[in-house]
Amino acid sequence: MKTKIRGAIFLWLAVLLMSCGVPEETAVTPTTLPTAVPTAEAVTLGWTESEIAALKSLWLGSLPDLPPDPANAYGDNPAAAALGQQIFFDTRFSSNGQVSCATCHQPDLFFTDGLSLSQGVGQTGRSAPTIVGTAYSPWFFWDGRRDSQWSQALGPLESAVEHGANRTFYAHILDEDPGYRAPYEAIFDPLPDLSDRSRFPDSAGPVEDEAARAAWEAMTPADRETISRIYANVGKAIAAYERQIMPGPAPFDDYVAALLNEDEAAMQTALTADEIAGLRLFIGTARCSRCHNGPLFTNNGFHNVAVPVAEEAAPDMGRIKGIQEAVENEFNCLNLYSDAGKDDCAETRYAKMMGQELISAFKVPTLRNVAETAPYMHAGQFISLTEVLDHYNRAPAPAIGHSDLMPLNLSDGELAQLEAFLHTLSSPLAVDPALLAPPES
Numbered sequence: 339m340k341t342k343i344r345g346a347i348f349l350w351l352a353v354l355l356m357s358c359g360v361p362e363e364t365a366v367t368p369t370t371l372p373t374a375v376p377t378a379e380a381v382t383l384g385w386t387e388s389e390i391a392a393l394k395s396l397w398l399g400s401l402p403d404l405p406p407d408p409a410n411a412y413g414d415n416p417a418a419a420a421l422g423q424q425i426f427f428d429t430r431f432s433s434n435g436q437v438s439c440a441t442c443h444q445p446d447l448f449f450t451d452g453l454s455l456s457q458g459v460g461q462t463g464r465s466a467p468t469i470v471g472t473a474y475s476p477w478f479f480w481d482g483r484r485d486s487q488w489s490q491a492l493g494p495l496e497s498a499v500e501h502g503a504n505r506t507f508y509a510h511i512l513d514e515d516p517g518y519r520a521p522y523e524a525i526f527d528p529l530p531d532l533s534d535r536s537r538f539p540d541s542a543g544p545v546e547d548e549a550a551r552a553a554w555e556a557m558t559p560a561d562r563e564t565i566s567r568i569y570a571n572v573g574k575a576i577a578a579y580e581r582q583i584m585p586g587p588a589p590f591d592d593y594v595a596a597l598l599n600e601d602e603a604a605m606q607t608a609l610t611a612d613e614i615a616g617l618r619l620f621i622g623t624a625r626c627s628r629c630h631n632g633p634l635f636t637n638n639g640f641h642n643v644a645v646p647v648a649e650e651a652a653p654d655m656g657r658i659k660g661i662q663e664a665v666e667n668e669f670n671c672l673n674l675y676s677d678a679g680k681d682d683c684a685e686t687r688y689a690k691m692m693g694q695e696l697i698s699a700f701k702v703p704t705l706r707n708v709a710e711t712a713p714y715m716h717a718g719q720f721i722s723l724t725e726v727l728d729h730y731n732r733a734p735a736p737a738i739g740h741s742d743l744m745p746l747n748l749s750d751g752e753l754a755q756l757e758a759f760l761h762t763l764s765s766p767l768a769v770d771p772a773l774l775a776p777p778e779s
């Protein structure tokens with residue numbers, strides 16, 4: 339392809355230069371090219387070879403198949419995914435019977451909720467990120483305090499402000515509803531007899547609620563382990579469902595596909611001139627792809643981008659606290675309920691703990707469908723993409739820690755082009771529609 343591109347370039351340059359009135363014999367001599375045209379790199383269809391490589395790396399077609407999660411032996415089990423889908427949409431899995439995962443991760447909103455701060459049985463302190471494509475993430479939550487998708491799912495279920503209940507409460511639902519008991523037992527082990535409420539109280543777990551916590555502490559270690567194993571299986575089933583929720587190809591991907599096929603007509607239908615200019619800024623002078631790279635537009639890292647603090651009194655420490663929690667979590671890759679061998683847990687074992695750069699650093703979110711998932715940032719600090727881009731352009735000083743940003747000094751026109759480009763990352767999910775609603779019972 340290289341030589342084909344080179345050939346095309348010289349032809350194109352020759353035509354271009356001739357049409358500018360440059361004498362024919364100089365047109366093919368690279369040393370006399372106008373200085374604005376890079377001489378080291380060939381340009382084809384408007385892009386240099388290294389830019390084409392960068393565009394290809396962002397293209398959805400470059401997304402590898404989802405690797406198995408060694409910590410979740412049921413991650414690719416269809417029956418587990420069906421059970422997980424049932425739980426994901428079931429409001430009975432909450433203290434007030436009104437909250438499910440889908441309350442805050444709504445399929446119609448690309449699995450977000452449209453709020454700055456999410457509302458469950460109470461008010462949370464963060465904004466709900468999408469779950470689309472997150473199965474590829476090594477870390478979960480804005481501060482990366484969990485190291486697997488299944489252990490992530492267990493967090494909201496026992497959070498006092500999200501689902502608000504606890505693990506024995508959930509185990510009893512599985513045990514007592516035949517619609518859950520049968521599929522659960524077909525996938526995992528038979529459920530033990532949980533009917534003795536003096537051993538397995540209605541409400542017990544290591545949660546904020548004092549009564550439920552006291553009840554949990556009064557249980558024998560063996561009974562606690564029995565319940566925690568059932569609870570871990572709930573997480574593994576939910577993760578199996580979430581692993582299927584993937585983005586679909588967007589106009590940006592059509593553009594790159596056309597470029598790779600050297601189909602100029604298709605390139606022009608895929609994106610407008612402004613969108614292309616925005617894309618050029620994104621991978622160029624605006625330096626967005628420093629962090630938003632790869633086919634999901636995230637490097638899976640954590641950065642402090644100096645977003646205003648949501649709560650002056652208690653600035654969010656972000657990753658520096660999250661990493662500590664991930665390493666200590668009872669459901670992490672190295673612990674009892676994980677299906678991974680120690681060698682599969684390198685991320686968690688060698689997690690980098692210290693470092694100024696982790697203070698108030700947050701997970702780099704995907705930008706796929708970002709135009710559809712306002713508001714933005716870990717606490718929904720910005721209500722529009724215009725506000726986000728204004729922030730990047732100014733790169734203010736951070737409240738705490740060190741910012742990874744530098745002012746961009748882009749013009750209003752350039753910011754509008756960048757925003758136009760972000761809209762080209764929207765597309766329907768590449769998901770069987772049956773997965774976007776509660777399963778038919």
Ligand code: HEC
Nearest residue numbers: 438439442456457458464465466469478479480491494500
């Ligand atoms: C009350 C609203 C609410 C409910 C209910 C809720 N979530 Fe979330 N979810 C959030 C918020 C807010 C965050 C970010 C929290 C943080 O980072 O501290 C989040 C984060 C996540 C993430 C991490 C995404 C990433 O990129 O790291 C996943 C995955 C997720 N939730 C799945 C679930 C599942 C599965 C359930 C049900 C068991 C659930 N959520 C229930 C609001 C909610």
Ligand code: HEC
Nearest residue numbers: 624626628629641645700701702703714715716726730742
């Ligand atoms: C140094 C790394 C870095 C660079 C460079 C960077 N981002 Fe980000 N981006 C992040 C992080 C981290 C967040 C989340 C920050 C937070 O919530 O505190 C984020 C959040 C966003 C969001 C909000 C997404 C959401 O779902 O809330 C958008 C939009 C965005 N970035 C676009 C851009 C654009 C456009 C550029 C280039 C002008 C850019 N980013 C440059 C790291 C970066």
